[in-house]
Amino acid sequence: MDAATAPVCLIWLRQDLRLSDHAPLAHAMKEGWAPILVYLHAPEEEGAWAPGGASQWWLHHALADLSRQSRDHGLPLLLRRVRSTSQQTLTELVGETGAQAVLWHRRYEPAAIARDTLIKDSLRIQGVTVRSFAGFGLGEPATVRNLAGKPFQVFTPFWKNQLKSPVPQLSPIDWSALQAPSISPRSEALEDWGLLPQQPWTGAMEKFWEPTRAGAEARLKQFATGPAPDYKALRDRPDEDGTSRLSPWLHFGQISPREVWHALSDGNGQHAASLAEGVIRQLWWREFALHLLVHFPGTPVEPLRPEFAHFPWRRDEALLTAWQRGRTGYPIVDAGMRQLWSLGWMHNRVRMIAASFLVKHLLQPWQEGALWFWDTLVDADLANNTLGWQWTAGCGADAAPYFRVFNPVLQGKKFDPLGAYVRQWLPEIAALPTDLIHEPWTATDLDWRAAGLQRGQSYPDPIVGLAEGRDRALSAYQKLKNLTTS
DNA sequence: TTTTGAGTTGTTCGA
């Protein structure tokens, strides 16, 4: 079949902005179809979960990079801003290109599932071949069931079940088999989509991240040869470079979890036991989060355990704002929140500490924290964000006991023992000695003077007492228990 | 069918 007669196939890209391990693309090429890549910008169709500011910044660069890569391969990439619906735009594109097939990787957000189902039906009615593929996860998290035929609600059984499945296989692309399409319809200019912020606040992000495929590969290689073997020891240390930091590339699909799996596995094609305790296990947590989101689509806003709808939160704008700005008076919390604002990313351990503090010590609804993370994280992902916040609040799919209240001072001393992380993000107290850095309110006037500082001047005193916050949280959870058992 | 053991990430208290 020559290029002139090869049937055209649209590859609808979404959270799979890569040209490797790509099942739809591989399928099109195997069929001898001429692929045209399509990215539709339709934030309105994401419901309440349109990408936040940090995500849009990343998306812009991911698309710019993808556009360069596709040009290098002689593959057209069409960017279209959706005016009415994605369904309408896809139908138009099928008309413009004469495409006989439309292929995509499945998404798992409730709004996306609903939309994609409609689109699949409508395109089929028009006589177009439509096929969707698993590939955002390691496997197909939507169809996993326990022996009772129900979705899993506990990680370990889910994970053990999944380890019985075959090792995820890559879908490599054989570029020599590429049939270039003879037509090249108009693409819009990425710059016209306004994904970059009007007021540039992304300077630190530009320095810290390389939001491209090359950046993903470089980070993966660096991680695999660097901290990965010590993951268990280093992963909880925000003052070290111990986590993979691959989450944003994974969210946008610039690298696939299968590629990460293979790069970090021992190459024997087995679910190696040594990896089970390490970073690979985190990929299965990601998988579990997708599984939960599919089967409990209300969970981005509603607690999985329904009784938590009656939790006695104490909404307080001032407390929420203090938390968001990193001015709670607890250094490890504030350092995390400032890292988040600056880099669009926070170390996993600190996410747990900061989230626990908001939900427990401050008694603010976990949904408020989830919204803030959604808007500020470059790796904002509905499945992961939902699982994380519900886990923290104790209302989720996991038996996280309500009495597990993180103590920000103990956590700080344990995981940032030298105070290096806190000093990096809270320069205003960096001069305090290490034994005071995680509880600066205990510093004496002499300590402050010795550090050339003044108490309360540039860094706030705690907005809630440690014991007071803990006791309040425990009694709120107790109240809920009484409420639901009486 | 029923029972049983186990389950990502912690803290405090008292011996």
Place this chain on the structure above:
DNA sequence: GTCGAACAACTCAAA
């Protein structure tokens, strides 16, 4: 200073 127990309740899967 160290160490074990207590802090709930429920889901899941294997026996």
